[in-house]
Amino acid sequence: MVDGPSPREKTVANKWLFLLLLGLAAAATGRFPQAHGQLDNLGFISIDCGLPESAAGYVDNATKLRFTTDAGFIDSGINYNMSAEYITPSMGRSWHNVRSFAAGARNCYTLQSLVAGLRYLIRATFMYGNYDGLNRAPVFDLHVGVNYWTTVNISDANTPEIYEIITAVLGDSLQVCLVNTGSGTPFVSGLNLRPFKNGLYPMANATQGLVLVARANFGPTDGVIVRFPDDPHDRIWMPMSRPTEWLEISTTKKVQNMEDADSFEAPSAVMQTAITPVKARSPIEFSWDAQPNVNDPSPGYICILHLSELQLLPSSALRQFYITLNGELWDPRGFTPQYLYKNSAYNTDPQHAFSQYNVSLNATANSTLPPILNALEVFSVLPTSGITTAASDVSAITAVKDKYQVSKNWMGDPCLPKNFVWKGLDCIYAVSRPASVTGLNLSFSGLSGNVSPSFARLKGLQYLDLSRNNLTCTIPDTISQLSSLTLLGCCHPCREKISRAVSSSRLQQLLSDST
Ligand SMILES: *[C@@H]1O[C@H](CO)[C@@H](O)[C@H](O)[C@H]1NC(C)=O
Numbered sequence: 001m002v003d004g005p006s007p008r009e010k011t012v013a014n015k016w017l018f019l020l021l022l023g024l025a026a027a028a029t030g031r032f033p034q035a036h037g038q039l040d041n042l043g044f045i046s047i048d049c050g051l052p053e054s055a056a057g058y059v060d061n062a063t064k065l066r067f068t069t070d071a072g073f074i075d076s077g078i079n080y081n082m083s084a085e086y087i088t089p090s091m092g093r094s095w096h097n098v099r100s101f102a103a104g105a106r107n108c109y110t111l112q113s114l115v116a117g118l119r120y121l122i123r124a125t126f127m128y129g130n131y132d133g134l135n136r137a138p139v140f141d142l143h144v145g146v147n148y149w150t151t152v153n154i155s156d157a158n159t160p161e162i163y164e165i166i167t168a169v170l171g172d173s174l175q176v177c178l179v180n181t182g183s184g185t186p187f188v189s190g191l192n193l194r195p196f197k198n199g200l201y202p203m204a205n206a207t208q209g210l211v212l213v214a215r216a217n218f219g220p221t222d223g224v225i226v227r228f229p230d231d232p233h234d235r236i237w238m239p240m241s242r243p244t245e246w247l248e249i250s251t252t253k254k255v256q257n258m259e260d261a262d263s264f265e266a267p268s269a270v271m272q273t274a275i276t277p278v279k280a281r282s283p284i285e286f287s288w289d290a291q292p293n294v295n296d297p298s299p300g301y302i303c304i305l306h307l308s309e310l311q312l313l314p315s316s317a318l319r320q321f322y323i324t325l326n327g328e329l330w331d332p333r334g335f336t337p338q339y340l341y342k343n344s345a346y347n348t349d350p351q352h353a354f355s356q357y358n359v360s361l362n363a364t365a366n367s368t369l370p371p372i373l374n375a376l377e378v379f380s381v382l383p384t385s386g387i388t389t390a391a392s393d394v395s396a397i398t399a400v401k402d403k404y405q406v407s408k409n410w411m412g413d414p415c416l417p418k419n420f421v422w423k424g425l426d427c428i429y430a431v432s433r434p435a436s437v438t439g440l441n442l443s444f445s446g447l448s449g450n451v452s453p454s455f456a457r458l459k460g461l462q463y464l465d466l467s468r469n470n471l472t473c474t475i476p477d478t479i480s481q482l483s484s485l486t487l488l489g490c491c492h493p494c495r496e497k498i499s500r501a502v503s504s505s506r507l508q509q510l511l512s513d514s515t
Pocket residue numbers: 079080081
């Protein structure tokens with residue numbers, strides 16, 4: 001039995017990734033795309049969390065991508081540098097500093113200017129580096145939008161941890177939140193967003209996301225990691241070889257996409273290497289263990305094999321093999337990869353029921369050649385709720401937040417999840433409709449200036465308490481037209497003045513009700 005990338009190996013691989021990125025650091029030149037708002041001209045977002053706001057950003061030596069500070073993506077948290085003992089001169093710069101969140105149960109980054117309906121890869125990176133001098137690696141949760149994504153379990157101070165999800169984005173923005181679960185202060189080193197064009201990773205949709213378990217490039221023994229620019233989608237392909245059990249085969253010829261039929265676009269640089277078993281009649285086998293989480297005791301798994309024939313075979317030769325996942329045969333006819341074209345084989349029904357998953361590629365009786373495997377991705381399926389706060393309410397309350405610079409815990413989705421509702425907000429929840437805001441209490445919040453017309457865009461408001469602030473005493477008429485509003489507290493201490501100023505009889509009624 002040959003083991004494939006188990007979770008343990010993934011950690012080791014991450015370490016390896018880190019060392020290799022260090023190795024690559026020397027090869028930098030300074031060309032980079034100009035940024036447009038949050039997105040660069042590839043549609044990427046590359047954030048170095050904790051980089052001082054005054055820093056202009058920089059070009060990452062390994063990828064040549066431009067990294068920016070996190071100012072503009074988040075308004076909470078404190079920047080720290082890693083302890084000097086963990087910083088080495090050649091270490092990738094984005095690891096040097098972190099943003100840390102001692103205050104608040106949930107702190108969120110907001111990624112904007114996205115395209116509703118597209119799928120995105122989100123990657124969050126962490127290296128503790130004893131930045132707080134406490135020598136205590138924390139455990140905390142990550143949420144994507146309103147959904148639990150994963151639990152970040154920092155193993156030690158100098159192991160880089162990389163978490164990745166592919167998710168369909170329903171609106172034009174997406175939030176990534178760090179959630180304090182009582183086991184240490186959440187922090188983050190980096191955050192990347194990469195768009196996929198339509199049609200890629202079709203299994204990621206409104207009700208399920210794909211959490212990366214392993215992404216392996218089989219064959220290369222030189223240890224080189226493939227990512228951007230060799231992979232235009234900047235996925236990180238970890239080299240995987242096992243010289244005693246697998247033979248490397250490779251080609252220098254380009255491996256082509258199947259026209260209009262490639263759901264994954266594994267890069268040619270990855271497809272150009274592959275393995276076959278050393279013993280010709282042996283199968284290629286690998287396995288991974290189920291990883292239960294607080295959200296799901298038996299998560300489902302999807303395994304994607306990227307396959308291509310790299311040898312020009314004589315007509316007398318046949319490479320044909322069966323693929324089985326825990327004994328279940330994927331295609332009884334067997335599989336024959338095409339010469340220099342990318343094929344893929346994967347399960348569409350996530351497998352749930354097992355504590356371990358074994359994949360086997362075994363030559364058919366007719367085959368004259370052993371099986372071949374170029375690359376592999378394993379994802380666990382994350383059930384997601386498409387239900388968020390109604391977009392019109394989000395836009396209105398965000399305008400209120402921006403106008404008055406409300407801090408409190410006003411981050412992430414306003415109403416969801418229920419245990420993270422914004423302070424001062426009341427929401428109503430329905431099973432299959434968006435949540436909406438029914439009450440807003442901003443009394444004693446230090447608000448000043450005029451009363452924002454944005455309040456009137458919260459159409460379901462039943463009460464609005466703006467008392468005990470320093471607001472000018474003019475109430476927009478549109479607020480009086482809110483059909484459900486029964487209580488309005490406003491503008492203390494100058495109530496008399498308001499009563500004289502307002503024209504709407506309904507609003508006066510509300511005002512006199514609110515004392
Ligand atoms: C982190 O280190 C940089 C470079 O040495 C320094 O300029 C910056 O002030 C430090 N930041 C903090 C928060 O200590």
